[in-house]
Every structure is written in C-alpha cells, then in structure tokens.
Amino acid sequence: MTDDQTFLSVRGLSVRFRTEDGPVQAVENLSFDLTRGTTLGIVGESGSGKSVTSLSVLGLHDPARTTVEGSIMLDGTELVGASEAVLRGLRGRRMAMVFQDALTALSPYYSVGEQIAETYRRHTGGGRSRSRARAVELLGRVGIPSPERRVDDYPHQFSGGMRQRVMIAMALTCDPELLIADEPTTALDVTVQAQILELLAGLQAEFGTSIVLITHDLGVIAGCADDVLVMYAGRCVEHGPVEEVLTRPQHPYTAGLLRSVPRIRSDVDQPLLPVPGNPPSLLGGLPPGCSFRPRCDSPGLVGSGACGTERPELSGPDGHRAACHLTREQRGALTDLLPLTEI
Structure with missing residues (x-):
C-alpha cells in the first residue's frame, strides 16, 4: 500500500540472468517503498542483489539476457516493460545514479565539463555556452575548487574523492527527484567519505531529493538513512526504520x-x-x-x-x-x- 508521499514503489521485483552455465536468480520477490525526501539504505554482502536492484529501477539491464518481473512505480509511472524512449526521458531528469568506481564510470576521452554538459544538453536542449555554465555551477556546488578552471580537466587529473564529486555533479545536472548512490564512499579516505555524505545530505535538504544509498558500511547507514533494507542471496531478509534494525x-x-x-x-x-x-x-x-x-x-x-x-x-x-x-x-x-x- 502506497500513499501520496511515496515516490518510488517496488513490488515483487525479480531479476534473472541467462548465462552459459544456466539461469541466475539475482533478485527474487523484492518489495519496498521510498518516501519523498527520505533515504533508504540497502546493505548486504557482494552478490546479494543490491546493484542489480538499482540498475533495474533505471532500466539499464540488457533485455537480451535479462528477465525483469514485478512492478517498479516512479511517481505513478510503471518502469518495468516501459519503452526505451520513456526510460531515456526519465533518466537524468527525474532519476539518476551515482555509479560505483567513478574512474571507470567516467570516460577518459572527454573532460569532466563536457560529460556534465552533454547530460544537460540532452535533457534541456540548452546551447553549449549555457551547458558549460551549468557544468561550472555544478562543480562548484559539489565542492570542486576553481570550477571555472577544473571544468576542462580530465578524470585522471582528479583524486578519487574529487572524481566521486564529479559523478554526483553529473547525476544532479537536471535536479532529479530520485538519486541512487551505489557505494559512493568505497575506497575513499574516512574524511573524504564524511564530506561526500555531508554533500548528499545537504543536497537532499535543499531539493527534497529521495535517495537510495547502497553500501557495505553500516556506519554510513546509521548516520544517513531513515530506513534500511538488508539483502541476502537476492532477497530482503529484514526491513525497517534504521534505528530499530x-x-x-x-x-x-x-x-x-x-x-x-x-x-x-x-x-x-x-x-x-x-x-x-x-x-x-x-x-x-x-x-x-x-x-x-x-x-x-x-x-x-x-x-x-x-x-x-x-x-x-x-x-x-x-x-x-x-x-x-x-x-x-x-x-x-x-x-x-x-x-x-x-x-
């Protein structure tokens, strides 16, 4: 049962991959709700289905080898079975994702400013000068020093923490209502982790963004999430308010x-x-x-x-x-x- 404040509703989600060795049931019968302006933490060991779930929400699985069943409702819009045109219109604009390992998620052939600007142009139709200005604005918002100069730098010229900030800036290009952060603090120094989490909390407070935070770190969940979903072997084994769990x-x-x-x-x-x-x-x-x-x-x-x-x-x-x-x-x-x- 959902209410007017539920922005993301997942019901009976099952994801199965076809492989040469046989079918892999990566997620089975998963259900949860995410209220507007709140954070849901998803925890579990590697291979428990956390990232598979997030990719299902954005419709990023290869349909040639993946079967997705169940229902994923984003503010009343059904995403399971939706056309690629519908999903492209939602990705970036209403829902976005901060991927694991920013170094591999960012293209090494384009400057960070070009990669942010491309997202803005695709969804708003803005010109090159306006797109570049938006990239500079976002880099400054996520705490990149001298954004007017760094906008022309390439990913390898940034530290791990700064690349993660670039990924967040790219995800926020069109001020999405849903942000999925997949291990945003992995392999970062403790102080940088705290800065990234503080940044996400500040952006949520400013824009009322709904956040799905995927992590192995229960300390991160304790400090950031409102509710927590514990996954094991592709299923939810516990779900509730973070303090209770x-x-x-x-x-x-x-x-x-x-x-x-x-x-x-x-x-x-x-x-x-x-x-x-x-x-x-x-x-x-x-x-x-x-x-x-x-x-x-x-x-x-x-x-x-x-x-x-x-x-x-x-x-x-x-x-x-x-x-x-x-x-x-x-x-x-x-x-x-x-x-x-x-x-």
Missing part, C-alpha cells in the same frame, strides 16, 4: 553483520566476529528453506525444522519485518548477542 535486529544475518563491524575501544576486548561461511550460489536457484540456514550461528537460537524446508516470509510489527522462522522471543534475544558498543 541496527539496535534490535530481527534476523541472524543482520545481527551477524553488526557483530562483524570493527570497533576501537581500549577498555573493552571484543574480537572481530565475521559471518561464517560464504553466500550461496544463485546459479540455478536456491535450495528449499532459509537460504541463510547453513551460515546461521546464533547460539541456542536454532529455528524449527521449517528452516530447512520452507522459505520464510517477511513478518513483524510496526513496519520492522524480518524473514526468519525464529519465534518473536528468539528474535528479541538476538540483541543480547550484539557488541557492547554502538556503531
């Missing part, structure tokens, strides 16, 4: 992610506790039962025999839901397994 997790996988976060305290000796094992292969589909069962290591919290035979569905009160066969009391005990310090 990070302080009272209802799924053993979420608790495992929280236990694996490094903490530095001289008065508490807490070893790093990684989630054991590896994520399952998505090739050919998952076996029956809970996909996290082989890695579940919550002491004394083993669920019923249904863990090995029935796929758990999302359930829980007050908008905080988890896909787990543990009882409500057992889920509550997961909090006792968390470290003593906060993220």
Whole structure:
C-alpha cells in the first residue's frame, strides 16, 4: 500500500540472468517503498542483489539476457516493460545514479565539463555556452575548487574523492527527484567519505531529493538513512526504520553483520566476529528453506525444522519485518548477542 508521499514503489521485483552455465536468480520477490525526501539504505554482502536492484529501477539491464518481473512505480509511472524512449526521458531528469568506481564510470576521452554538459544538453536542449555554465555551477556546488578552471580537466587529473564529486555533479545536472548512490564512499579516505555524505545530505535538504544509498558500511547507514533494507542471496531478509534494525535486529544475518563491524575501544576486548561461511550460489536457484540456514550461528537460537524446508516470509510489527522462522522471543534475544558498543 502506497500513499501520496511515496515516490518510488517496488513490488515483487525479480531479476534473472541467462548465462552459459544456466539461469541466475539475482533478485527474487523484492518489495519496498521510498518516501519523498527520505533515504533508504540497502546493505548486504557482494552478490546479494543490491546493484542489480538499482540498475533495474533505471532500466539499464540488457533485455537480451535479462528477465525483469514485478512492478517498479516512479511517481505513478510503471518502469518495468516501459519503452526505451520513456526510460531515456526519465533518466537524468527525474532519476539518476551515482555509479560505483567513478574512474571507470567516467570516460577518459572527454573532460569532466563536457560529460556534465552533454547530460544537460540532452535533457534541456540548452546551447553549449549555457551547458558549460551549468557544468561550472555544478562543480562548484559539489565542492570542486576553481570550477571555472577544473571544468576542462580530465578524470585522471582528479583524486578519487574529487572524481566521486564529479559523478554526483553529473547525476544532479537536471535536479532529479530520485538519486541512487551505489557505494559512493568505497575506497575513499574516512574524511573524504564524511564530506561526500555531508554533500548528499545537504543536497537532499535543499531539493527534497529521495535517495537510495547502497553500501557495505553500516556506519554510513546509521548516520544517513531513515530506513534500511538488508539483502541476502537476492532477497530482503529484514526491513525497517534504521534505528530499530541496527539496535534490535530481527534476523541472524543482520545481527551477524553488526557483530562483524570493527570497533576501537581500549577498555573493552571484543574480537572481530565475521559471518561464517560464504553466500550461496544463485546459479540455478536456491535450495528449499532459509537460504541463510547453513551460515546461521546464533547460539541456542536454532529455528524449527521449517528452516530447512520452507522459505520464510517477511513478518513483524510496526513496519520492522524480518524473514526468519525464529519465534518473536528468539528474535528479541538476538540483541543480547550484539557488541557492547554502538556503531
């Protein structure tokens, strides 16, 4: 159920790739809503389906080898099955994406100013002088020093943090209402990460942008997101308000992610506790039962025999839901397994 404030609504999204080795079910039956002006954080290990989901929203999968099912509504417009002309009209103007690894996402053959200006010309029909002025304006807005001079520089002439700012500037060219940021702080220094996140928060406050923030860093989620969606093996295993999920997790996988976060305290000796094992292969589909069962290591919290035979569905009160066969009391005990310090 959506309301007037819901800008992005995803229902029953499933994405399957055709490969030489067989079908890969990358995302299965995923649903969530994003309210205007808020941030949804999506977390999970590599291969859990985070980026596949974001690319589905923008319609960037190759239709020759990808099957996308379900519904993706952007302010009332259905994106699944939409024509390329409709998607091109929405990309850049109403929805945009900050891709992983800005160095490979930016073309090395064109200056950063040309790449920003091209987006502006395509969507607004503005002339070259106006497009260049817009590029300079955006570079200044995202904190690039001397934008009038740097607009003619090439991506390799920028540091990693500055290239990430260029990517954000390009995504903001037409002031989109939806911004998807896919690992925007990966491989950046901590101080630069803070600057990038502060920039995104400031832009959201100024323009009321809805943001989907994809990251491995739970600290980033804790500081930036309103709601968080935890993905595992292509499915949502927990979803709810960020404070609820990070302080009272209802799924053993979420608790495992929280236990694996490094903490530095001289008065508490807490070893790093990684989630054991590896994520399952998505090739050919998952076996029956809970996909996290082989890695579940919550002491004394083993669920019923249904863990090995029935796929758990999302359930829980007050908008905080988890896909787990543990009882409500057992889920509550997961909090006792968390470290003593906060993220």
